[in-house]
Amino acid sequence: MIGKDKLIETLINVQKNSKGHYISEDKLEEISKELGVSLSKVHGVASFYSMLSTKERGEYVVQICNSGPCYIQGANNIATIFEEELGIKMGEVTEDKKFSLEFTSCIGACDIAPAVKINNEVYGGLNKEKIRELVEMLRKEGN
Amino acid sequence: MPKVEINIDGVNVLVEEGTSILEAAKMVNVRIPTLCYHPDQAVKGSCRVCVVEVENQRNLVAACCTPVSKGMKIKTRSKKVREARRTILNLILADHNQECLACVRNGNCELQNLCMELNIRDTKLEKINKSLPIDNSNPSIVRDESKCIKCGRCITACHEVQGVGAIYNINRGSEMKISTPLNRKLSEVACVYCGQCINVCPVGAIYEKNDIDKVWDALEDGRKHVVVQIAPAIRVSLGEEFEQDPGSIVTGNIVAFLKRIGFNKVFDTNFTADLTIIEEGHELLHRLNNGGKLPMFTSCSPGWVRYIEYFYPELLDNVSSCKSPQQMFGALAKSYYAEKEGLDPKDVVVVSIMPCTAKKAEAVRKEMNDSGYQDVDIVLTTRELGRMIKESRIQINELEEENFDDPLGISTGAAAIFGATGGVMEAALRTVYEVVTKETLENIDFKDLRGLAGSKEATVNVGDLEVNVAVANGLENARKILDLVKEGKANYHFIEIMCCPGGCIGGGGQPIPGTNEVKEKRIEAIYNVDTLSELRKSHENPVVNILYEEFLKEPLGEKSHKLLHTHYHSRS
């Protein structure tokens, strides 16, 4: 049996292995049984940590940093550009489930602000052109 | 612990090192305000209402979780402290539904009291509070999140005391709230409806479902014959709703009130508690003599029954098939009693007054229709009875005491102690001993089984038989015993389990506050009821004996099986 203290690790792993980068209700219930932790607490932990999601996300989770250093370099504009490029609003998922957009707190890429994290990769020094190229590249890569 | 001298608001006081500032202040007669603090729970330190100033400390400190140290100089009412407390309260109020006049806790709300005591005269922050849907999806408990102040006491009750975990904090920051898993309705999660969350809620965010009007309506319906039963624990707690000291025994006043408002008959759950002992005692003996499933668990506590159905369904065969006294009463009222009185059972309305929220759900279990009708129609908690009395404007303290009606109002002291943890076991032992040995039990007080300890055990010689018994109250304590049983490590024959800490006197429908200090008084009163009883053994109840002669014929007989026994099902 997995120790109860491994709840967060377990949630991270389950999310990592899900195409939509999320933990479904079924999975939450499974984890609750497996670890012997009440479902309310499993949900509580999953909803506490912002990297964990109980809602389905895109194959590429675009996380736009909006902490201080990125904010003053125009993180909000970056968000708008992504919204336009992907045709969704922040917090939404594209229809083809390829991309989802969200804000994140600092990702430690302050020297290349404004920066985003897409799955495990960090991209910095963004502007409209770079974002277009990036989205284009990911669209192809996913296919 | 060595003592240290500290100074609180200019007064020197010698206290044990490590005492919290909150406790130390009580010694100089200063009651520092608190909100998340609950005397029976671990300190949380989260509401920050108890902040005080300590000389040479950078920030204010929370009195509840800061231990005193030598030479500490504390100010509990400086301008800085008063202003901070008011701002904190204002922050809480901005996210609190302030429809206080229509709130179930109006007049008994810790937040309301604090606002009064701390002189809140304006709420200067913008209201953030949203009106949220109220969850009244189940028969027992209603949640109103718009009132919740996030003190976390309910979570402690649900997780640490009861080990149920039906609610928890979700999200974080200003989005943090207390929630069922996956925001489901309470009826859709593993909640046992014990109501311990209600008992510790400082405000009106969680409360029992209101069934008072159903009772008024029944009483006003001329076609109905309305009878009422009151549980053992009610008589030692209701007085608290009417400024009486905890532990006051108000049985006669309650009976007088119930008669006054028009119940056709006022009966006593204690009668069926005696009956339960006869049935359950014989069931135990049957199991002992016929290689039945042991240990046998008691089954009077519906929160406990729900718990085992959810969490340990593999042990359901160990639960006594006896219905709870409430349900035995309902089944008999609509069969034996109706027959005797020449009433059509469809016209009989059975009302129960219970210390319990889970009883509301028990009454609507589909198994509980053995009379051909729903055996118990309406269940009110002690608190609801209190509200009903207030609404009636009848001054209950002034009423002349009256007695229960015949026949279902006659009981022994053994039934009275059902209301306290250990009581069912003690009552059962008094009877089982005499039934088996045919000798008189001289010392009938099983003191090892009494009191607030979470679990207790004893070994009793019943003739040649050594009977190992255990008693647990509070489901987290029950869980420990269940695990032992499951692992085959428990050699008990009979185990009493009460869902609520302290037993029914600490039930989820009891007057608030029901702290351990109050519970002790209620328990004391319960045993006084027992000692003052003429008869103290269930099998000596003359009416129970008549019931067997006239109707049931024998314990565990055919009629008993139909009306007084039931079965359970897994909910896992």
Next chain:
Amino acid sequence: MVNLISRACGKISPLSIKEYKNNGGFKGLEKALFNMTPKEVIDEVTKSSLRGRGGAAFPTGLKWKFVAMEEKDEKYIICNADEGEPGTFKDKILLDGCPFQVIEGMIIGAYAIGATKGYIYIRGEYPKSKEILVKALNILREEGILGNNIIGQNFSFDIEVRSGAGAYVCGEETALIESIEGNPGRSRFKPPYPPNKGLWGKPTLVNNVETLANIPIIMELGADEYKNYGTDSSAGTKLISVSGSVVNKGVYEIEFGTSLKEIIYDVCGGIEENKKIKFVQLGGSSGACLPEELLDTKLDFDELSKLNIGLGSGAILVVDDSICIPDFVKNTTKFFDHESCGKCTPCREGNRHIIKILNKFTEGEATERDLELIKEISNVMKEASLCGLGQAAPTALITTIKYFKEEYEDHINGSCEVGKCKMKKGVAANA
């Protein structure tokens, strides 16, 4: 700039034991384990005057002593690698550039305090750094530097890596401990402090990555030589993370006593073209916003405490004059509203009220009373919050009201000097 703590970073292949050893690696560990008693190690750390590099600047030697004094069979050492303070990316440089050094510091610490097990709690946002760490630990186990009988001595100790999952508050040591235990990262009240009752109720030492990276160096050089770096009141060096409107952003190692001006102009090549400095936020989002007049301030614990500010994580965000103060502070407060654990009232409720009121400022609808209200709320947050997060959350607000009050007043009067705010009443100054 100096190269003391970061001497191997970028120079060696991060997972090469050989290269690490060639750069002085494990000399400190060997010295400690072969020649020194645990008490002597603690004395040396105490003598070095090392203070925590995570933000609170607590004397490291003293913290170690507290844990060492606890007579318990089980003790833990935790490396706090939950680098979440916005604008801070220096621990990442150490973790990615020279993981062995951090681990070496942990092993020495474990030896000194008598810990049997260690955890590295790394933020979930650094998955690649986590992989490197896991590899580094495996290598060390194979080399006999971790596990049973470390470098042949009668001392056994192992380390597990645990990952955060996106919660800034877990940088607070008790929240971090909660998280390792598998709970939401909600801070505990203190006392008890982790050195007395920490992970699973056992004595626990929590040190920041950079703090631990200092240890092998202190052991190797000895406290006296180490103290040649820095000032009398602040020994050693500090890794600073510089971002914002400077030419060369990045992580630099400087000696204590260097001024902000020197950092901005000498180390980072000055302000970007056509921009003018408005303020510097020191220590990340929880840090103070200092106006240009204070740029001669030296990074030195004593000097900073005279100004009633802290060094924090050593993040330096240089902000130019295109930024509107109330708008900037609103963004900072949103960060804290998002990151607050939600446990205590001032922090849970305070941030969102400040955001609401600052919205009135940026929309030109604020009044004098609103300014009073945010002062009141921020003061209660600072004074009465349960943990450091809530206490520090209003720092930007408090310091900008102190140094840039006129800008708040301008907004009350309906004008935003930089033209950032769309005022509902009045006119933006440059509209």
